[in-house]
Amino acid sequence: MTSTKTSTKSNFAPLFVDVAVPLGSYYLFKDGFGMSTFAALAWSSVVPAVRTGWCAVKERKTNGLAALILVVNVVSLALSFVSGDPRLMLAKDSGVSSTVGIGILVSVVLGRPMMTAGLKPFLVKDVAREAAWERLMGGTAAGSADFRRKERVFSVVWGVVLLGECVARIVGAYTVPVDTMVWLGSVVLIGAVAIGIVVGGAFAAGPMERMLAAEAEAAEETVKAEVAVAA
Structure with missing residues (x-):
């Protein structure tokens, strides 16, 4: 415990x-x-x-x-x-999303997916899965290549989603009435986060969680078999 x-x-x-x-x-x-x-x-x-x-x-x-x-x-x-033009003020808020999105995508290219730090706590829930994570990430488990590929996909999804959110808010800032875009910007951000959670879960987090469970179970069965043979 x-x-x-x-x-x-x-x-x-x-x-x-x-x-x-x-x-x-x-x-x-x-x-x-x-x-x-x-x-x-x-x-x-x-x-x-x-x-x-x-x-x-x-x-x-x-x-x-x-x-x-x-x-x-x-x-x-x-x-x-930056000040003055209200539309420019709305557009500049997307700068944070674009910076984060680009940073995440660059981290994938460099082989160090940045979103892994946020994903791991939700998948690793006990000591057995911690060990399974290390084996899958370290390349010593059968599904290591697929697991690490899903790890990269998770960061790619979030990087693309945040860049998409950035583009949507910039377009909205110059095409939608200012009064509308003030509250619509928050809706776009919430929608982008929801898309990231759903798509990232379906294509990466979900499969990774199942692979972790399978690897942990396989390790447990191996230990049981070794104990039985020793007995």
């Missing part, structure tokens, strides 16, 4: 530190402390900046999630200077 809790905490830790803390601190600074959007973005960039620098210097690797959030914040800081 303790091992399971430890595994779950270790899986969620990167998401909490690299995503939840920067986003949460942004809203805390902006809405809680009454800071300007620029100041809130600047201060919320501290954690991802430190994480990215620490990994680059000490661990000699790039922390994908932390780096992406940092880039998003930098883009948002730059776009915060």
Whole structure:
């Protein structure tokens, strides 16, 4: 039981530190402390900046999630200077989605699918599946190639969905009445997230979960057989 809790905490830790803390601190600074959007973005960039620098210097690797959030914040800081045209103000909001979408797709090309960090906690629910995940990702299980392919597909789906959401909001900003687009932009974002969940689940997360269960069950049967032979 303790091992399971430890595994779950270790899986969620990167998401909490690299995503939840920067986003949460942004809203805390902006809405809680009454800071300007620029100041809130600047201060919320501290954690991802430190994480990215620490990994680059000490661990000699790039922390994908932390780096992406940092880039998003930098883009948002730059776009915060854009003002005047209300349609341009609506269009600039899509800059975050496009940055995240491109970052996710680039991570797939580099062989380090960024959405895996968010997917793993929902698929790995116990020690047996943790071990199954490591075997499938490490190439020692029969279905490793297919499993890793599904892993890439999951990130591709989300990258494409976010880029599509970006395009839809830009088109809407210049074709739909401003008053309508103010609330429609949120609807588009919610719809994009729903599509990502459904499509990503059907083509990647669902099959990966079944493969994990099968691998964990196969490992359990192997152990039982070895015990029976030893007895």
